[in-house]
Amino acid sequence: MAGVDSEAANLAGPAADVEAWSWRKVAAKQGRSWHLSEVEDDDEHHPVTVLGVWARMIAEDYELDCPNLSNLSACAAFLERNLHRIANDENQDFRLMRDEIRRCRSHLESVLHDSLTPERGAPCPTCKDRGQFVRLQREFPHWCDDPDCAQQFHFTTDEADIWACPANREHWWTAAGYAEYLDERMGA
Known part of the structure; x- marks a missing residue:
């Protein structure tokens, strides 16, 4: 599929407010009215979702100010500033974070046809x-x-x-x- 409905357009476009969607899902699971439309799953491959979830979790774990979760650059900068701490903390699952970010990058490269896979x-x-x-x-x-x-x-x-x-x-x-x-x- 090409055009505005393509995966490339989805990844290039803005992402939903991660925290707002989280609260809406909680309300929906509790049976409370939150919106007329159905609950949508987060896009597990969208970089804002992947980095935003990790930034929120790390901010909570270390009691740090949370970056703007809908801003990819802010999430990436936050994680980069705290990467040494995350990698050396045995209570953090650094391998899981690495693997999720690697899958996200791999997905981006495959969508953009910019991977290191030989042509x-x-x-x-x-x-x-x-x-x-x-x-x-x-x-x-x-x-x-x-x-x-x-x-x-x-x-x-x-x-x-x-x-x-x-x-x-x-x-x-x-x-x-x-x-x-x-x-x-x-x-x-």
Whole structure:
């Protein structure tokens, strides 16, 4: 699904006030009227929900002023300021916090198609001729801002990308060569 109803738009948009939703859920569970609509589940992948819940819990545990829970930057800054304390406190479940934040980040990266997962392409034609089915993987050139780095690449296009075979490093194609291979494969 694309557009304003997509998962990317949901993650980019504002989140509900976590505390207000919590009180509404309590009222609903107690059978009291709180709103005409049904209780909705929190979006467990929304960064404001994940960081907001952890910020609220940490603030309560250490009796600290709670940040604005609907502000992602405030929650992230609060957690970052207290990270050393959380990580060294045996009464805190640091691993659980780490895992939930990691899942949230992974979900964001998959929605935005910006993950570190290798981009896979067509089968390696050389391996395919030998009866093996191995998909080529896109590799990007090294790029950095370090003025002393001798390996700098400053490409703004995909001209320096290569498509390499993970089974045999001698099988690789430039971006242009890979595009030609795809055209031939598709019969264009």
